[in-house]
Amino acid sequence: MKKIIVTATAIVAMSAIALTGCSSERGGGSGSGSTKDEAKGFAADATIGVALPDKTSENWVLAGQLFTDGLTEAGFKPDVQYAPASNTVAEQQNQIQAMVTGGAKVIIIGAKDGKQLSTQVEAAREAGAYVIAYDRLIENTKAVDYYVAFDNFKVGELQGQALLDGLAARAGHEAPYNVELFSGSPDDANSAVFFNGAMKVLQPKIDDGTLKVVSGQTDIAQTATDGWKAENAQRRMDSILTASYTSATIDGVLSPNDTLARAIITSVQQAGKPVPVVTGQDSEVESVKSIMEGVQYSTINKDTTLLVQQAIKMVGELQKGDKVDVNDTDQYDNGEKVVPAYLLPPVIVTKENAADAYKNVPSLEKIVTSYE
Numbered sequence: 001m002k003k004i005i006v007t008a009t010a011i012v013a014m015s016a017i018a019l020t021g022c023s024s025e026r027g028g029g030s031g032s033g034s035t036k037d038e039a040k041g042f043a044a045d046a047t048i049g050v051a052l053p054d055k056t057s058e059n060w061v062l063a064g065q066l067f068t069d070g071l072t073e074a075g076f077k078p079d080v081q082y083a084p085a086s087n088t089v090a091e092q093q094n095q096i097q098a099m100v101t102g103g104a105k106v107i108i109i110g111a112k113d114g115k116q117l118s119t120q121v122e123a124a125r126e127a128g129a130y131v132i133a134y135d136r137l138i139e140n141t142k143a144v145d146y147y148v149a150f151d152n153f154k155v156g157e158l159q160g161q162a163l164l165d166g167l168a169a170r171a172g173h174e175a176p177y178n179v180e181l182f183s184g185s186p187d188d189a190n191s192a193v194f195f196n197g198a199m200k201v202l203q204p205k206i207d208d209g210t211l212k213v214v215s216g217q218t219d220i221a222q223t224a225t226d227g228w229k230a231e232n233a234q235r236r237m238d239s240i241l242t243a244s245y246t247s248a249t250i251d252g253v254l255s256p257n258d259t260l261a262r263a264i265i266t267s268v269q270q271a272g273k274p275v276p277v278v279t280g281q282d283s284e285v286e287s288v289k290s291i292m293e294g295v296q297y298s299t300i301n302k303d304t305t306l307l308v309q310q311a312i313k314m315v316g317e318l319q320k321g322d323k324v325d326v327n328d329t330d331q332y333d334n335g336e337k338v339v340p341a342y343l344l345p346p347v348i349v350t351k352e353n354a355a356d357a358y359k360n361v362p363s364l365e366k367i368v369t370s371y372e
C-alpha cells in the first residue's frame with residue numbers, strides 16, 4: 001500500500017461511497033434501508049472475532065491478551081485467534097471464515113497478508129458482520145469498514161529523522177555517513193508506508209550526498225525482509241557487510257522495527273565492527289534495554305493498550321448503532337475504497353526521552369528507571 005494522493009473530488013466521491021454505498025443491513029438490526037451511520041446495532045453480549053497474524057513482534061502477543069480482557073470487560077464474547085507461523089495465510093483465512101460462520105458481529109483483523117483476505121471479509125459483510133482492519137490495512141476490497149492503527153507514515157518519518165539525529169550525535173565525524181536501509185515484509189501493507197515515510201526524510205539527504213548507501217540498495221524490493229523475520233534481516237546485513245564494508249565503516253541503519261534492529265546489531269557485532277546508529281519500532285523490552293545501554297539508538301512507542309482500546313471503542317459504537325469515531329478519511333486507499341480510519345500518534349523514543357515517553361507504560365518505565 002502506498003500513500004496515494006487522490007484528488008479532492010475523488011476523495012469526496014470515494015468517502016461518500018464508503019459511508020453510504022456499501023451496506024444496507026448489518027449488525028443484526030431490523031428494518032430496511034439502514035446505512036452504516038444509521039446502523040441498528042447488535043446484542044450487547046455478541047461474539048466479537050479477533051484474528052491476529054503470527055507473533056512477529058511483542059505487540060501482537062500483547063494485543064491478544066488485551067483484546068480477550070477488554071472485550072470480556074465490555075460484556076462481549078471474544079474469539080481471539082492467532083495464525084500459526086507456518087501456513088499463516090491459509091490458517092488466518094480459515095479462522096476468519098469460522099468466525100463468520102460462528103456469527104461474530106464484528107471481526108477485528110490484524111492481517112498476515114492484507115491482499116489475501118477479500119473472500120473472507122466479503123463473506124463477513126454478506127453475513128452482516130462489520131470488519132475492522134487492525135494495525136495493518138486490508139487491501140483490494142470494499143468490505144473493510146474501518147481501520148484503526150498508529151499513523152504509519154509518521155512512524156516512518158520519525159524513524160528517518162531519528163537516523164539523521166543519531167548520526168549527527170554519534171557518528172563521531174562529519175557527513176557523508178555510510179548507511180543501509182531495511183524495510184519490512186512485502187506482504188504487510190505497512191511496510192511500504194513506513195519505508196515511504198522514512199524516505200521522505202532520507203531521500204533528500206541521499207540526493208545531496210549527506211548519506212551514502214554503500215550497497216546501492218535503495219529500492220524497497222531490495223531492502224525487504226520477508227515475513228518480518230530476524231534471520232532474514234541478519235542474513236542480508238551479513239552479506240552487505242561482506243560485500244560493501246570490508247574497509248568502509250557503517251555509520252547507520254534504517255531498521256523498520258525492533259526485532260530486525262537487534263538482528264542487524266547482532267550481525268555487525270559478529271563481524272567485529274562498531275555498532276552503528278540503528279532505528280527501530282515497537283518498544284520491545286530487549287530493545288528498550290539496548291537503548292538504555294547505549295546500543296540501539298531509537299524505537300517508537302506505539303502503545304498497544306491504546307490501540308486495542310480504540311478498536312474496542314469502535315466495537316462499542318457499532319454495538320449501539322452510534323456513529324463510529326474516525327479522524328482520517330483520506331490517507332488509506334486500499335485500492336477499492338478509502339477506508340475511514342482512526343489513527344493514533346506514534347512517539348519516537350531515544351535514551352534521552354525514554355523516561356518521559358514511557359511514563360504511562362509502567363512495565364517499560366520500570367526498565368528505564370532501573371538504568372538511572
Ligand code: BGC
Pocket residue numbers: 055056057059135136184188190228256257258281282
Ligand atoms: C506492525 C509493526 C510490527 C511489524 C512486525 C507491522 O505491521 O505495525 O509494529 O513491528 O508489523 O510484526
